[in-house]
Amino acid sequence: MSPDDIEKLRKALAAEHAALFAYGLLGARTSGSLRARMSAAFDAHRARRDQLRAFITARGGRPAEPDASYALPFFPADQSLAVKLAVQLESGVTAAYLELAAAQDVTLRRYAALAMQEAVTRSYAFRPAQPAAFPGMPAAAAPPPAPSPSATSSGG
Structure with a gap:
């Protein structure tokens, strides 16, 4: 295993440690369906944390403990x-996994x-608006207006 x-x-x-800390706070400061989504995100990050700890240990490393x-x-x-903080958290987690995607x-x-895909999906699930078009791609066009009744009748 590469150091x-x-x-x-x-x-x-x-x-993941940082995300768990923040989602613990977010779960306590939200309610209803938003709180349920925050709790689900907390659970997902806890599972990822546990998997990462196992990966590190299995490869002879020593996992770091979370900060207080x-x-x-x-x-x-x-x-x-x-919601804004949750979106930022998921962006930070995505960046950390992007670096791991370059592993040997x-x-x-x-x-x-897979972890990046999940984090980005969670991020967009928290956002109220639809994602923007990819750079260089046109935004979705508005549907054409319905034809007026006079334009459809040919008088004939």
């Missing part, structure tokens, strides 16, 4: 800020790709 791969695993694990606290970019004082071990590359 570089173990370091990439540790970075992904650190991102993490600095958040802002305090989620309301539901909209909670093909198993880790596949694992990272």
Whole structure:
């Protein structure tokens, strides 16, 4: 096992630790269906954390323990800020797994790709709007207007 791969695993694990801390806070500050989505995200990140710890240990590394606290970019004082923070969290987790996707071990590359897909999916599930078009692609066109009754009758 490449020492570089173990370091990439540790970075992904650190991102999962931070996400768990923040989702614990977000779950406590939200309610209803949003809280259920935050709790589901917490559970998904906990499972990923446990898998990463197992990967590191199986490869002879020592997984880092979580910090007692993490600095958040802002305090989620309301539901909209909670959603904004969740989206930022998922972006950070995606970035950590992007680095792991460059691992030498093909198993880790596949694992990272799936983890990134899940994080991006969660991120977009929290956003109220539809995702933007890919760069260079035209935005979805509005449907053409319905023909007016006078335009469809030929008088004939």
